Amino acid sequence: MICPTCHKEIPEGSHFCPYCGTPLDDKCPHCGHQNIPHAKFCSYCGKPLGPASTARRPQGSFIPTSRIYQEEEKTYEPEKVSRKINWKVVVISVLVLILATTGAQYYLNHSDNIKWADGNSSTSEITETMSSVFSLRKTTDTEQYSNLSNDGSVAANDHYIFMSNTDNQLVKLDKDMNVVKTYDVKYATYLNLVGEKLYYTDKDHHICVLDTKTEKTETLQDVSAFYMTYHDNKLYYQNDGDKESLYAYDISSKASTKLLDQHIYNMSFDGDIIYLTGKSSIISYNMSTQATDIIYNEQVFGSVYKDGYLYFVTTKMGIGRVNVKTKASQIILNDIAYSMFTMSDKAIYYVGNDAKMYRLDFENKEPTAIYQFQSHRFGGMQIVNDHLFVKDYQDWKVVNTSNTKYAVIFEN
Numbered sequence: 001m002i003c004p005t006c007h008k009e010i011p012e013g014s015h016f017c018p019y020c021g022t023p024l025d026d027k028c029p030h031c032g033h034q035n036i037p038h039a040k041f042c043s044y045c046g047k048p049l050g051p052a053s054t055a056r057r058p059q060g061s062f063i064p065t066s067r068i069y070q071e072e073e074k075t076y077e078p079e080k081v082s083r084k085i086n087w088k089v090v091v092i093s094v095l096v097l098i099l100a101t102t103g104a105q106y107y108l109n110h111s112d113n114i115k116w117a118d119g120n121s122s123t124s125e126i127t128e129t130m131s132s133v134f135s136l137r138k139t140t141d142t143e144q145y146s147n148l149s150n151d152g153s154v155a156a157n158d159h160y161i162f163m164s165n166t167d168n169q170l171v172k173l174d175k176d177m178n179v180v181k182t183y184d185v186k187y188a189t190y191l192n193l194v195g196e197k198l199y200y201t202d203k204d205h206h207i208c209v210l211d212t213k214t215e216k217t218e219t220l221q222d223v224s225a226f227y228m229t230y231h232d233n234k235l236y237y238q239n240d241g242d243k244e245s246l247y248a249y250d251i252s253s254k255a256s257t258k259l260l261d262q263h264i265y266n267m268s269f270d271g272d273i274i275y276l277t278g279k280s281s282i283i284s285y286n287m288s289t290q291a292t293d294i295i296y297n298e299q300v301f302g303s304v305y306k307d308g309y310l311y312f313v314t315t316k317m318g319i320g321r322v323n324v325k326t327k328a329s330q331i332i333l334n335d336i337a338y339s340m341f342t343m344s345d346k347a348i349y350y351v352g353n354d355a356k357m358y359r360l361d362f363e364n365k366e367p368t369a370i371y372q373f374q375s376h377r378f379g380g381m382q383i384v385n386d387h388l389f390v391k392d393y394q395d396w397k398v399v400n401t402s403n404t405k406y407a408v409i410f411e412n
Contacts (some may be wrong), residue, residue, distance in 0.1 A: 015260050019225050036265055130266045136161070136175040136385065138193075141258065141269075143383045146189055146343040147278075148229050149266035149302040152383035155198065157189035161384060162191055165410045166394065170200075172212070177398065183218060184212060190237075192230035199235055201225050207235060207249060221249055221256060227266045236274065238264055245287070246276065248301075260292070261283055268305035275324065277303045282310055296322040296329060301339040301360055311348065313339050319348060319360075333360060333367070336377065344386040347401070351378055355389060359401055370404045371397075 097117040138157045139147070147154060154163045160180070161173040170185040173384040175383060186204035197284040199220075207221040224240035225247075235249040246260035246267075274285045275295065276393070281301050282296040296303075300312035300320075309321045317336050324327040333350070341350040348360040349370075357371040357379075371390065379391030388399040391408075 004031065016287075032232075049364075065160060071333050093343075097171045139384055141344050142343055143385075144192075145229070145266070145268040146304045146341075147382045148192075148227060149304060150340055150342060150380055150382065152190035152192070152200075152228070152382075153188075153380060155193040155195055155382060156384045162193060162212075163389070163396070164188060165239050166396070170210075173409075177407065179410075183215065183217075185210060189225070190228040192228065192235070194230055195393075199228065199230055201228055205240070207237065220251075220254065223256070227264075229267050229269070231269045246274075259287075259290075262292075266302055266304075266408075268303065268310070270305055270324075273302060273324075274306050277301075277312070282312065284324070293326055295327060302341070304343050306343065306345070311343060313341060319350065332365075340381070342383045342388070346386055349380075349381065349383065349388055349401070357388065357399065368402050373400045373408055 017399070028071055033067055033194075053055075063354065070092075073104045086141050089349045097200075104327035136156060136158060139155065141162045144155075154161065156162070159174070161175075161177075163173070163178070164187070165171050165182070170183040170188045171179050172181040172183070174180050178390045185200070185202070185208075188200040188208075189205075190199075190201045192199040196211060196213045198212055199370075200208055200210065201207050202219070205224045205226060206219050207223065207225050208217060208219050208300075210217050223237075226240055226244075228237040230242050232235075233251050235251065236259075236297075237247055237249065238244050239247045243261070244263040245260050246262070246264045247256050249256045260276075262283070263404070265277040266279075268275045272286055272288045274287065276283050276285060277300060278298045281294050282300060284306040286292075286296055295310060296312070299315055300317075303312040309362055310324060311319065311321045312318050313336070314331065314336075317339065318331050319333040319336060319341060320329055326358055333348075335353060337351045337355070341348055343349070347362060350358055350360070351366075351373075352358050354375045355376050356369045357373070358367045359370050362367075362369050371388070374389075378392040379393065381391070382389040388401055390397050390399060396409045397406045398409060
């Protein structure tokens with residue numbers, strides 16, 4: 001297993017890292033997501049943290065301990081107030097409240113629910129409406145593989161976006177980020193949207209499917225599945241109950257087959273080849289010949305395929321890439337804040353040590369700050385049409401990467 005803080009190999013079942021002392025019993029027993037050390041409640045589902053398994057995911061939703069802060073608790077002396085009721089004040093207050101509510105309702109019914117603010121500012125000044133800057137289309141393969149390496153919590157087609165709201169309930173959004181449907185599904189991860197079918201894993205990491213037309217759900221496999229990725233009518237996944245080996249679920253025959261008896265994590269596809277993040281290397285698996293090959297012989301966090309290269313995060317917190325044919329590698333960026341990143345067909349996105357989200361364009365190769373985190377607590381990132389969905393503590397926000405405007409989704 002891998003320590004989430006120093007990223008060194010440590011014995012399975014350890015309760016503390018022998019190198020840096022990080023406590024390792026911080027996985028939520030209810031939803032299975034990782035939390036910061038010493039947390040009392042799960043930052044994903046909000047339930048109390050009890051004794052948890054030490055099984056850990058080596059990438060997705062990592063929290064940097066050096067940048068986590070807790071606000072100082074404040075106490076206040078209650079003011080002495082009169083218990084005599086002034087009915088005149090009560091009546092006037094009620095009338096004002098009615099007028100304010102009516103005005104607010106009129107505003108909500110005659111304006112856009114979500115607007116954009118400046119992504120490089122800590123202010124909430126409204127600058128543009130959502131519909132003026134966001135166009136929706138199906139995620140590309142690069143975006144999909146990148147999202148699935150980071151828990152796969154967002155998926156999109158040409159009309160809708162599927163993700164979980166602040167109550168961890170699966171919802172369907174339109175291009176203006178309005179909720180058009182709420183489903184009876186909670187803690188859905190590894191979302192794969194294929195036509196009218198949404199494949200996902202539930203809170204127990206069982207493989208499930210939602211028919212978005214009939215709104216019926218079905219459990220396909222009750223295994224503990226991670227990094228589930230759709231390809232050519234099959235769902236490929238890491239079977240956590242079988243030493244994290246590679247399995248494939250055939251949607252037509254409804255049968256699962258073990259493909260590779262190795263520890264594997266996230267995956268990308270290129271024809272008959274699956275590129276897999278292994279325990280100490282990046283490997284390829286040929287689905288036709290069942291042959292394997294080592295592409296990069298060092299431990300990495302995540303790997304995403306694009307145009308003949310695999311991009312990854314190194315143990316020294318840099319972003320690198322390796323040519324899948326020649327196996328020549330290079331480090332393209334140093335000193336990032338998290339052992340995770342996301343990619344579109346145009347750019348790589350990552351968080352710097354200054355708590356800013358950066359865009360590294362493939363063409364000009366110059367990092368550009370596109371979003372300033374407000375809470376200094378980062379909960380994840382996804383990409384849709386080169387727009388970022390970032391979780392800034394408890395708030396999901398969508399960032400327009402071309403003009404650095406952002407909007408809060410599910411704003412109260």
